[in-house]
Amino acid sequence: METSLLSLPLPTLQTWLTEAMTARHELATGSRVSYIAHHTTARTYKSSSITELDGYIASLQGAIQAKLNGATVAARRPIHPGVGY
Numbered sequence: 784m785e786t787s788l789l790s791l792p793l794p795t796l797q798t799w800l801t802e803a804m805t806a807r808h809e810l811a812t813g814s815r816v817s818y819i820a821h822h823t824t825a826r827t828y829k830s831s832s833i834t835e836l837d838g839y840i841a842s843l844q845g846a847i848q849a850k851l852n853g854a855t856v857a858a859r860r861p862i863h864p865g866v867g868y
Contacts, residue, residue: 788846789854796850800843807836 788796799821806817810830817828817836828836 785842785846788842789849791846793847793850796843796847800840800847803836803840803843807833807840810836 799819802819806819806828809817810828810833815830819826819828826839
């Protein structure tokens with residue numbers, strides 16, 4: 784799972800998962816190309832890239848499950864140049 788997905792709202796992740804699963808269904812049932820567009824990226828999947836799409840679906844499912852279990856994105860620590868080096 785990509786940790787960047789945890790920064791997104793749960794409804795967004797659920798929508799993206801639905802779209803990805805629909806795209807996978809289209810590929811599995813004979814469509815040659817499936818297109819998924821989001822506000823930051825657009826992806827085109829072909830039947831030969833179904834494994835890549837499966838990985839994307841697994842990442843979304845993992846992020847959704849983590850959010851449902853209360854996971855949050857850890858805050859980054861400040862960088863202090865020259866300290867600890």
